[in-house]
Amino acid sequence: MSTRPGWRQARDAGCRTVATGAAFHLGRAPRAGTHPAAVRGFTLFELLIVFVILGLLAGIVAPRFIERQSRSVRQAAQAQIELIAKALDQYRFDTGHYPDPGHGLAALSQRPDGVRGWRGPYLTRPVPPDPWGRPYRYQRPGNGAPAFEVRSLGADGLEGGQGDDADLAAR
Template sequence: MRKNNKGFTLIELLVVVIILGMLAALIVPKVVGRLDESKIETTKIQMRAIKDALEQYKLDNGVYPTTQQGLKALVEKPTTPPVSTRWRQYLDKLPKDAWDNDFIYMSPGVGHPYELKSAGPDRTEGTEDDISIWQ
């Protein structure tokens, strides 16, 4: 009398697990790398939008916001000098970079009218993965 076993053997299950592990080892690094690239690209797009708002601010006010006024001057009228008489709201809200950090702004910048950058994936300013609007 023969039993009709319709289950999988342990060896069959191990073969399937090994194949899935090999596929994951090949695919996961590519997907993770693309995620990092997309975060960098998203941050660059946000920085270009801020740059456009800064240029509009300068056209209206004759100067860029000071470091003390910061990027907040694009959302709320500055109260520290120089106070503009032609100010308008340039952004609805200040965006954050793809790692949920505030953008770094200084005016004047070194070799540029201002500095606008993100600390990048490591979230530490001054490291090689920083993203600058001037790059």
């Protein structure tokens, strides 16, 4: 404790003294007749302003966060589809044909019966579901069509759609 005159009055008023003896006020000035501990805290108006600012920030940041998250899910699905397509190409290179629709994508991780030249597994694990929890669709269309199609139906699980609901495919 300092023995300088006025120190106790400055302390009781919410001020601190430094080595020079000058008093600096910390926080707001106490009301006359109140104890210094009673003036700590925030008014209802100050809290309301803080909540309004936080609400505005959440309104700006939340949509951007959600947009990035949905974009990341779509990118993950597209990356998985491309990986499956590369495994299908390797399967064709080894066997001379793409897997039969009856064997499906399981032929990439487990040897199907009666297939010659299979040197897999072409995927280290079974094909995972798409990021929305549904299995990828595999088709090997007939004449004039692409050799195969691996597809996810997007967030809505229905054919077609736009944005997050759009189908993702590799041919």
